[in-house]
Amino acid sequence: MMSGSLQERLEPRVITEFDRPSRRYDPEETVRLRYHVTGTGDAVVRVIERSALWYSEGKGEEDLGVCFFERLTDPQGLPPHTRRGEFAFRLPASPMTYEGTIVKIRWCVRIRLFFVGRRDFVSEHVFDVGELPPVQLPLQPRAVGR
C-alpha cells in the first residue's frame, strides 16, 4: 500500500534533456539542460544539489573536479511543489573527456535529492567534452608497479 509514511519505498528518477541531443560539447561552450523529477510521491525534498563535474575512472583512485555547483533549498522550488528545473553552466578549457587504458576522464551532471527522513538519491548524466578518439594501444603495454 502506498502512503506518505517514512516506510514508503520510493523509486525516484531524474530525466534530463540536454540542449544538444548528442551530448557532445567543446571546451568553453555553455551547456543547458532541463530535468524532470519523478517517482518521489509525496515525499518532501529538502534540498536539491545540481552540479557539473569531471571524475576519473580506471586503475587509480577517483579524482573529481567541480565545474558548477548549486544548492536549492527554497521549498517552493523543490518537489513535490516543483518537479521541473533547468540550469546552464559554462565548461572550462580542460580537462576533456578521455578514454585511456588505465586513466579515463568523464564529465557528468549530477542531480542529488535530499529527502526528509530518507536516504539521498543521486542521478548522474554523462556528456562528452571534446571529441578525442579512445586510446588504442599500438605497442605492447609497459606497466611498472612501484
Next chain:
Amino acid sequence: MVSIRLPRLFEKKRGSRRTGSQAWGRAGEACFYAALLAAGMVFTAMLGRRIVEAPGGLASIGLWMWLLTLLLPGALLSIGGSGLARLIHGWGRSEEGMAALRRFPEMFQPSGRASEAEPFPSVPPWENLNNSPGTILRYRLPLESPESWSVFGFGLFAVLWNAVVVLLAVTAGVGFVGGQTDWLLLSILVPFVAIGVAGVVIFVRALVLQTAVGPTQIEIADHPLRPGDRCDVYLGQGGRGMFRRIALSLELEELATFRQGTDTRTERRVVHEIPFAEWRAISIAPGRRFEERASFEVPAEAMHSFASLHNAVTWRIAVHVEPAKWPRFTRHFPIIVLPQRTGPALLNVPPSRLAVVGSGR
C-alpha cells in the same frame, strides 16, 4: 515495510571506494573520534586532579614534566577533536558539495557562484619547463630522472647497511683479540658482509651507468604545444666512443596511483609512442658531443596533459641511447600539451562566473 539497511560486517573496499552505507561509515568514524576525544578529556582531568591534589602542586613535579605528561592526552584531544570537526563540517554534504566547498568557498556565499577561473584547469603548470633558455633553440627541457633517485637509494642503502656491518665486525674483532670468539656473531656477520658488498657493487654500477655515458640535452623551439603543432628539437649527447643507436620519440604515458591495503602503488603505462628521429653507428670524439636537429608533430587528436591527485596523462620526449660498451638506457624530458584549439578566441575568453574546475579531493 521498514527498509533500514543494517551495516555489513564485510564489504568490498579499494582505496577510498566502499560499497557500504556512507551514513553508517560516518557514524562509526564519529564514534571512533568521539572515543578518542573522551579519552583525552578523561586523561586530562585525571592529570589535572593529581596535580591539584599533589602536595606542592605544579611546582612539585616541574613544568617540563607536567608538559610531558600532557603529550598523550593532548594527542588524543587533537586527533579526536580535529576528526570530529572534519566530520561535522562534511555532515550532510555530498562529495560534489565538499569538492566545491574546498575549491570555491565563495560559491556558498549568497551569490552562489565561483568568481574566477584558471585558464587550463587540471593541466599541470609549465613554468618550470620554460625557465631555462636553450643554446640553440628557445627552451632547454629539464631531465625527468627517476634513475638519479635510484642511485641515491642504492647509495643510502650501501652506507647504512655497511655501517651496521662495521659495527658488528668491530664487536667480533674485539672479542676475537680478547680471546673470546663469538661464533654466533661471526655466522651472522658472513651474510651481512655479503649483502654489504653486493650493495656497494650495485651502487657503483648504477653510478657508473648514470655518469659514464655523458649528459643528454634536449631543446625545443616552442612550449607549451598544442595538438597538431610541429616543433623543432635539438639533441646534444655527451660521451665518447661508439654508439650503436640514438633515437628520439614522443611518448604519452598514463599514470594511476591507487591503494592496495596499506600500500600506495603507482602504475605507469605508455599508450602512444611516436618515433621521429634515429641515428646509427655514431662515433663521438673525445671532447666533442653528438649534436643533431629533428622535428616532431603532436598528433591532431591528442589528449592534452592532465594531472590530478591520483591520475595523470603526461607527454614527454624520450631519448633512447644504445652505447657500444654500456647497457642501453632511455632518458625522458617532459613537455606540456594544451587542449585543442576550439576557436580563435579560446585564450581571450573572459573568466566565466560559472565554469571553474577544481582537481583532486
